[in-house]
Amino acid sequence: MNVEQQIEQINASLTKVSDQIKAHAERAEKEIKAHAQLSDETKASVDKLLVEQGDLKAQLRAAEQVLAKLQNGGGGPERVKSLGEIVVEADAIKNFNTNTQGAVSVKVGSIHAAITSGGASAGDLIVPQRVAGIIAPPDQRLFLRDLLNWGRTTSNSIEYVREEGFTNNADVVAENPSNPKPESDITFELDQAPVATIAHWIRASKQVLQDVAMLEAYINGRLTYGLKLKEEAQLLKGSGVGLNINGIYTQATAYANPGVVVQNETMIDRLRIALLQVELAEYAADGIVLSPIDWAQIELTKTTDNAYLFATPRGLAVPGLWGRPVVATKAMDADDFLVGAFRMGAQGWDREDANITVSNQDRDNFVKNMVTILCEERVGLTVFRPEAFVKGDFDGVQPTPPASSTPPASS
Structure with a gap:
């Protein structure tokens, strides 16, 4: 049996x-x-x-x-397939060269010059058993998306309620009060956020399309990276004008010291005061976004005997300040910063997961044995309370000075 x-x-x-x-x-x-x-x-x-x-x-x-x-072939649990494997294993892609119907679309979850088998393009990759091929620029890891909660939407715009202010009048009252109990006040405003389409494409020859290994590498690497890099910039500093997302930094509240006196203020001090400003707005900040240049400046802080305060070149250290994770991204300009309650103050929305469409019916593709590979996604962003985010710059503060490795002598 x-x-x-x-x-x-x-x-x-x-x-x-x-x-x-x-x-x-x-x-x-x-x-x-x-x-x-x-x-x-x-x-x-x-x-x-x-x-x-x-x-x-x-x-x-x-x-x-x-x-x-x-x-599953007698092995353990089924391995999750990569984006490239999903595309290249699709029947539509396998049969693309005999398909005369035009476009092929494959949903995968997330390339300007045409990619061909010529020596000046992708030819090196197609040489059998060749170890070295294209040397692509290194990819940075994108973390801003990870700071946010994400949900799904089925519309091209998101209508939401933005909290403008909260007056807390809660107080103790008698068991049978003669006067009315205190009333607090929350002010709301109805707002709307568009769902933006982010897309790009390349042209490639049919011969490259048949080179499954190269197609898979490009889908997993360059296509996804380029799309997510633009998403990172939109979520952070989208202008909100036209087709652009209204970014968190764009909507954030400007930095204003609430009255804390700091001696010899440094970049680290200013970030701590910005965290306080978020806390005074009734939110708990859970992230800091900096330029890689500014984060490197902070990480290179040393004691008087040249010991690093925040990093060790010989090991791994999770980027963080004041108990909050630090996101270093090129989407943030040098000398600027953003702190905030990313989980509570905003939310991202996925309308359409990143997908790949391959077609030979684009311009003169059919007669030139070329195909167009399109990658796109649709995302939105809602900021429920701008006061939950504080943006500013490091103007007027000194770089992190050398710190003493020994406590000062008592007088």
């Missing part, structure tokens, strides 16, 4: 046992109505059936696990 037959037999037995349990339940209901208790015979039968049902369910789970392993 194979595994499929075994599962079928177990399911049949489970159905039979369930029917028997149902029949005994009806009998038990009658006995309780008539005698206010169950007979020993009925109770013993039900107990036996419940044990048998549990055993059958355990056997079913075991058989299903065996079947899953067999379907």
